[in-house]
Amino acid sequence: MNKKLITNIFLYLLVVAIVLVVLFPFLWMLASSFKTQVDIVSWPPKLIFSPTLQNYHKVFGEQDFLKYFINSTIVGSFAVGLSLVLGLPAAYSISRYAQKKLAVFILLARLMPGISFLMPWYIIFSRLNLMDSYVALILSHMLIALPIVVWIMSTYFSSIPREMEESAMVDGATRRYAFWAIILPLSGPGIITATTLSFIFSWNNFMFSQVLSMEKTKTLPIAVYNFVSYAEVDWGGVMAAAVAIMAPAIILTMIFQKYVVKGLTMGAVKG
Amino acid sequence: MIQSSFAERNLRILFPLPAIIFVALLMIFPVLYTLFLSFTNWNLTSGMPLSFNGINSYRRVLTEPRFLDAVGRTFEFTFFAVVIEGFLGVAIALILNRAFVGKSIAKLLLLLPLVATPVAVGIVFNLFYDPTIGLANFVLKSLGLPQGLWVSSAGSVIPSLILVDVWQWTPMITLIVLAGLAGLSEEPVEAARVDGASEWQILRYVTIPMVMPVILTAVILRLIDALKTFDIIFAMTGGGPGYASETLNIMGFKYSFEYFRMGQSSVILVALFLIVFLCSLGIMKLRASSEIRAG
Numbered sequence: 001m002n003k004k005l006i007t008n009i010f011l012y013l014l015v016v017a018i019v020l021v022v023l024f025p026f027l028w029m030l031a032s033s034f035k036t037q038v039d040i041v042s043w044p045p046k047l048i049f050s051p052t053l054q055n056y057h058k059v060f061g062e063q064d065f066l067k068y069f070i071n072s073t074i075v076g077s078f079a080v081g082l083s084l085v086l087g088l089p090a091a092y093s094i095s096r097y098a099q100k101k102l103a104v105f106i107l108l109a110r111l112m113p114g115i116s117f118l119m120p121w122y123i124i125f126s127r128l129n130l131m132d133s134y135v136a137l138i139l140s141h142m143l144i145a146l147p148i149v150v151w152i153m154s155t156y157f158s159s160i161p162r163e164m165e166e167s168a169m170v171d172g173a174t175r176r177y178a179f180w181a182i183i184l185p186l187s188g189p190g191i192i193t194a195t196t197l198s199f200i201f202s203w204n205n206f207m208f209s210q211v212l213s214m215e216k217t218k219t220l221p222i223a224v225y226n227f228v229s230y231a232e233v234d235w236g237g238v239m240a241a242a243v244a245i246m247a248p249a250i251i252l253t254m255i256f257q258k259y260v261v262k263g264l265t266m267g268a269v270k271g
Numbered sequence: 272m273i274q275s276s277f278a279e280r281n282l283r284i285l286f287p288l289p290a291i292i293f294v295a296l297l298m299i300f301p302v303l304y305t306l307f308l309s310f311t312n313w314n315l316t317s318g319m320p321l322s323f324n325g326i327n328s329y330r331r332v333l334t335e336p337r338f339l340d341a342v343g344r345t346f347e348f349t350f351f352a353v354v355i356e357g358f359l360g361v362a363i364a365l366i367l368n369r370a371f372v373g374k375s376i377a378k379l380l381l382l383l384p385l386v387a388t389p390v391a392v393g394i395v396f397n398l399f400y401d402p403t404i405g406l407a408n409f410v411l412k413s414l415g416l417p418q419g420l421w422v423s424s425a426g427s428v429i430p431s432l433i434l435v436d437v438w439q440w441t442p443m444i445t446l447i448v449l450a451g452l453a454g455l456s457e458e459p460v461e462a463a464r465v466d467g468a469s470e471w472q473i474l475r476y477v478t479i480p481m482v483m484p485v486i487l488t489a490v491i492l493r494l495i496d497a498l499k500t501f502d503i504i505f506a507m508t509g510g511g512p513g514y515a516s517e518t519l520n521i522m523g524f525k526y527s528f529e530y531f532r533m534g535q536s537s538v539i540l541v542a543l544f545l546i547v548f549l550c551s552l553g554i555m556k557l558r559a560s561s562e563i564r565a566g
Contacts, residue, residue, distance in 0.1 A: 022438075028398075029398075087290060116302055120302075122527070142293070175279060204387075206502045225506055235404075239398070250387070264446055264447070
C-alpha cells in the first residue's frame, strides 16, 4: 500500500511538471505584456512588478492592431465558409462512393510544402493585380482549410449509417435532397470540428500572408512579426501583441475543446 | 419518378467537382509552373525576359554548398525534433492515461501549444533565449552552469530551435496516442495481469505493441510537418546567424522573395517538394506493409 502511495505522489509530481512546462511560456508572455521595458530588461528577471497597461495601449492605439484583427477574421471566415461549400459535397462523395484516390488528391494540399504553391501564386496574383487583395488571401487560406474540412467531414459522414438517406431515397427523394435535408442536419458536431480547426489554422498562418498581403490586407501574424523588426527591443509591446493574437485561438479551443481534440486525433486513430 | 436526372446519375463526379477544380487550379497548376520555371533562368530583378537554360539552374543549385547544407540541416532538424517528440509524447501519454483527479484540465492545457500562433511562440522563446536579459541564461547562471548564446550562435541555434518545436508539437503526439489508448480493449491487459505480468511487462509487451500503429501515424504526421517547419525559424533567426539555421524551406523563401531568382528558387522548391513527397510515400508504404505483417 505504501508503495502505491509513493508511486501516486511521483506520478502527480510528473503531471505537475509537464503542465508547468506547457504553461510557462504562456504565463511569462502574459506577465511580460504587463511589464514596463525597465522591468523586462532588468536582471535578474522580475517576478514581482507593478503591472501597466501601456503595452496594450501601444499595440491597439498606435499600431492599429484592430485593423489586422479584422483582416484576419475576414480572411479566416471566408476561407472556412467557402471551404465548407466546396468541401462538404466532396467529403460526402468520398465517403459514400469510397473515392480513396480523390481523398488522397485533396489531402496532398495538406501534406505538400506551402511554399511550392506560394511562389507561383506570387507571380500569378501579381499579373492579375491581386496582390494585397482579400481575394488572393482567401484563396490561399482555402488551400489550408479545404483539406481539413474534407479530412474531418469524410470521416464524419462515414460514421452516419447509409440507411439514413437510403430510406428517404426509397420514398422518392433524390440523393442531393437527402444530403441536404437529412445528412447535413445530422452533421453539426463534425462541422463544428472542421470549422474550429480550419479557422485556427488559417488564423495562425504566417507564410502565405507574409508574401501575399501588404498594408491593406495585412493579417495579425504579419503584424506581430513586423512589430519585432519595427520595434527591435520593445519586448513589452511585442508580448502584448503576442497575447492579442493567441487569445482568440485559445478561447475558441477552450469553448470547443472536445471538438478540437476529436479533429486533431481523427483519422490517426481510425487508421 | 424522373429523378434519374443527369445530376443524380453523376453525383459522384458533380459533388466533388468544384473542390477538384479548386485544388487543380491552386495546387497542381502552380506546382507544374514551378517545375517549368526550374528549367529557366528567370530573375525578376534583372528585368530580362524568361529564357530556357535546360538543367543549368539544377547544376548551379545542386552543387552549391549552401544548398547541400540546407538539405542536411532540414533532415537534422526533422530527425532530432521528431525522435524527441515521439519518445516524450508517448511517455507523457502513458502518464496521463492513468486515472487521476484533474486529468481533464491537464488534457485541456496540453492543447494550448498546438493552437498557439507559431510566429508568436517563436518571439516569446526569443525573449527566453536573449543572452543578456533572457530567462534561459538566468536559470543556467543560477544553477552555476556556463551561459549560452542560444539562437545567436551557429553552434547552438539548431538545438535551440528544436527545443521550441518540441515544446509546441510534443502534445500533438500525446493527444493522438491518448486517443489510441482510450480505444484499446481492456481484455489483453487483464489477461496479462491474471497471468502475473508486472506493470512494466504489460506496458512493454501488451499496451505499447497495441498502440504502435497509432504511434507510427502520429510520428509520420509530425515528420511531414517538421520537414516543412518555417514560421518559428523565420521569426526567430531568419535562417541565421549566417546560414546556420537555413533549412530548405527558408532558403527557398529567400531565393523567391528576397533575391527574386525564380529559376533557382524553383529548383529548391522542387527539391523540397520531392523530399516531402517521397517521405510521405515511403512512410505510407512502410506502414501498409507493417500492418499486413501485424494483421
